[in-house]
Amino acid sequence: MTDTKPVLEARGLTRRFGSVTALDGADFDVRPGEVVALIGDNGAGKSTLVKALSGNLEVDSGQVIFKDVVRVIDSPTTASALGIETVYQDLALAPHLDPVQNMFLGRETMRPGLAGHLGFMDNRSMRKEARSAFDKLGATVRSLDAPVGSMSGGQRQAIAIARAVHWANEVVFLDEPTAALGVRQTANVLETIRRVASHGVAVVFISHSMPHVMEVSDRVQVLRMGKRVATYRTEDTTMEELVAAMTGATGQVAA
Template identity: 45%
Template sequence: MAEPVVRMEKISKSFGPVRALQNVDLVLNPSEVLGIVGDNGAGKSTLMKVLTGVHQPDSGQIYFQGRQVRFNSPHDSRALGIEMVYQDLALAGNLTVAENIYLGRELTKKRLGGLVKLLDHRGMAEGATRVLERLKIEIHSPHFQVETLSGGQRQAIAVARSVGFDAKVVIMDEPTAALAVKEVSKVLDVIRRLKEHDVAVILISHRMPDIFEVCDRIVVLRQGVKVGDVPRSHTNMDEIVALITGAQKEALHLCQEVA
């Protein structure tokens, strides 16, 4: 089997008395869509914040493409191509689609022999169009203002921006929670596109149908402990819900037995 893109080993993290994560192992394989599920407070977001360097674990190791890494900030994880999709709140409504995609990494062009640096609006519009095409995000013009777009379209732009141009891992924490049903399918489509482009995706969601629609494998956290790690094809929603709630007491680990 190909080397995992990400391997987290025995990750523990407490906040004061709260043991948010206890010895959690997590593997993410190339081009895999991994679902992470669990009740409120189970530790899902914390695990992803450890992976992206927002939080440092109390103990445990992280490997990226086989090499041990230590992320002191999201900047470090991003430099390796691990991208967290922030929700549409992070998009600037009064800017255009292209400006949002390039926010923080604007293209510039030099004029007057390098004395003047100007924003390269055309270059950004072209680049944005290419990213949108690649992800099959249907937005007629990169010049549209983001505030005129639907929730699903905004979420897609947020993905396009995070994916940027060479993300290897994209993490989405509840990307569809605030969306109308018909908008959800657009986000799920984008996830499939990412997979086709060899990007590994981690999807956190409380919406079981979304998880079962796009994920290859499902990890279940309960009170900071990993209690399930199963291929989607070997499980069903009832079983996953039982793992989430604790109705099923025994952990179910069909994947990633001790390395």
């Protein structure tokens, strides 16, 4: 896996908000089929980096390289077109819509011919496709007809992840996907992450939870004060080492 080329790479990304430097020449890379954990203390620039790579934020300088080509990812739509999807901390589902409608929101399958041009959707095929997507992930979805707002946090998380994974064939960003979950749902999500990576998709996993990071990731990249200060292979590191790198007690570049 180590000799695979990165599918997505950031070089020297810089972004300032007034006098605050959120990203200060940050580097990042993720390879196909691997899970990279992105860690760092509050304000280290994790969320800013993810926003920049998912088209939600412009950077002042630096390059984003997607599959060997320098790209400007200036909107979520651009990112989606490249096969990059993001699961946000707040999930960003429409609570009154059902899981199928959420999965296809903004990307509805239209009916063929004139009906499609008039704006009529092919609900049956969307439902079928959504069902197989949920099944593929082993996602526990209570009902395909109920509004997602009536479902539990774990179920909504599953739906949000399934949606991202369904559309992402290259990279998925998961921003704190386990933050609001209980023990069992967390296990579910971690299992899902491994399964997604095994399909060849690159997964970027942002978390504050060191045990989750150790459990699920292949590599760990540590951000501190807007820079990548260290990269570890998960099997070669320890939680103590990661925490030390996050807080600035040590700093090295490995792997």
